[in-house]
Amino acid sequence: MKLLFAKEEIYGRIEKFQKFLQDNAIDIAIIHHNADMFYFSGTIGNGYFIIPASGDPIFAVKRGVERIKSLSPISNVVVFKKSSELKELILNAGKTTPKTVGIAMDVITLSEFKFLETRICNNMTFKNISAPIRLQRSVKSESEISIMKKAAEIGDYVFSEAKKYIKPGLTEWNLCAYLEYQAKLKGNLGIVRVRNPHLEIVFGHVLSGPEGAEPSYGDTPTGGVGVSPAFAQGSSSRIISEGEFISIDTMLCYNGYLSDQTRNFCIGTPPEQLMEALETSLSLHNLFVQSAKPGATAGEIYDLILNEAKKSRLFEFFMGTGNNKVSFLGHGIGIEVDEFPFIAPKQNTILQKGMTIAFEPKFIIPGEGVAGIENTYVIQEGGALPLNTFPENLTTL
Template identity: 25%
Template sequence: MNDRLGKVRNIISEKGLDGLIITGRANTYYLSGFSGSTSYLLIGREKAWLVVDFRYTIQAKNQVFEGIEVVEHADSFYATLDGILAEEGMGAVGFEGNQLTYSEYERFKARLPHAQRLEGIGNEIDLLRIRKDAGEIEAIAQAVRLGDQVFEEILKVIKPGMTESELAAEIEYQMRKLGASGPSFATIVAAGERSAMCHAVPTENRLKPGDALVLDFGVIYRHYCSDMTRTIFIGEPGEEMKKIYRIVLDAQLAALESLHSGMKASDADKVARDIIARAGYGAHFGHSLGHGVGIEIHEEPRLSAKSEDILQDGMVFSVEPGIYVEGLGGVRIEDMVVLVDGKPRNLTGSTKDIIIL
């Protein structure tokens, strides 16, 4: 893991800084191994410190990577940080520009007097996580397999008359029963006309014959996320919904087939978008094709029409086209893939054949 700190130190050197304060939780875990909710990670050119409060001292000592000193703050986080800055002669200090709030930045200015220069570095630390190593890929693959197991179990209990909220609760129960630490985002269950709402919140709406049922959920396993969507039907769907399902599936399969290292992420989006548009539903596919997944559920790269990302080996991301027709319903199909040796490896194993319960 020292290689990760080495990459941060390269950024510190390139920016002419003496150190960098990490506050984002995903970046803290990635760089230090600490998974608690409160800390400040200070990385210098040669040393690194994780400043925590009494609640997390033992946990931090058990979790941090080699080369990071755990420091329990005395009067306050700021006083302890400033003391280290003073002792180490660190006057030029960077921070995650996309993570630190303005109010926190103002507190840094007021309470870190030895940081004579504070400089935001945008999302450069986030981008260190864009390509996963072998251990990360295996953790994500296990999370995805666990999601597949959840889907298999949940098919056994879905029946007309259930509410969306009951089904969402069952999905999250199965996650934990099978070993997940929890959901990676708020579970989406949307039936009937509500399936046209891309990010619908489960309600007391009851499943009824003919409904399209969108299930979008993910798990957290060993600190890494999964994400999958399947659309199934409660009884025989109408002809238009079956047609829409076939179009979405064709678009997703074509996008998956097109993937390779070195391609523009926007080109992958275009493959799926063009198929949906030619079928006459272009106006009903209003989100991007996919997004990176890792410690956080939404990471780089972004597979969208406007994305400037170039897909590379080690990137893990979703592929999830959809069609949503207000007053009728919606269909989304989502898999997670990783690029290995220039080609996509689909991590998601759940069937995409149309399921009619």
């Protein structure tokens, strides 16, 4: 199998992070989280990716050394079977015995942390390196963006298949299953990595008619009824009918990178109020495209878009209603769904060239349904550029 990233790129990421470690007097970073491990090594192993503040990183795994060597440009891949062996590796990874160790505290479990604290890194001081890892990961390289474009292409393909397949009498569930199948045949990996352990996100939500406005239990603007109390979100067994909005929100993964997009479909004449909501969503996209430039903070963009949305007479339905409103308009996306930056209140993350953001201004109108589009964008000098190119915002059938 071909490596996803050249050795120079992978070691460049490591060197950039080593600069952060040096500047913050952190002697060593222990990368345990799959998504972070993938970013720094180009693949995933069952173990730890160890980055000393200077010198060569070590990929220490319990098994599968040969596979990792064939999938990652990392030269130092070693197997450990006992915790004493892991300890030895960590103690000797840098030039001096480490005293301060960085770990991503938002994703390590308390049990695993206690294992590292008491068995491996005795008498060391722990620092939380989650934010700097997420900040570095938020700015994508050209090669990462080209992978994300491929994911977005699959997303566009899914919409073109939906256009051919939607017919009255089809259930949301069966339409979603068919689209997922088509996406798989085009290389969608079918996993959706999420940093927040409470969030569960799958391939797609097909939400139709008034029931589509059922609020989410998770931190997402749209919810849907689902088919089971065990996973009460997304597509339901509701039959799609004429004269209602069908919102198709898909999450594609190609070579480990995600693309998140939503389009609207309607058989026959669309409801007027949802058309108005869609128009507003589109104008908010235009504002985002123009204003989401390097240098602006995520919080400023949030305020700008929200103030514009307030001019709509449908504002009470914007991003949910009442207690069920969510407090963001977009989220960074890449290896994980919930990356930096968040287009949300008071976020002081400064937008940079190469950041990738799923922007999703949506209206959830009880008794009517869901309207709004979502694109995954990359931030460029002139503003935000959509990676999705499916041209129709509302496809009428």
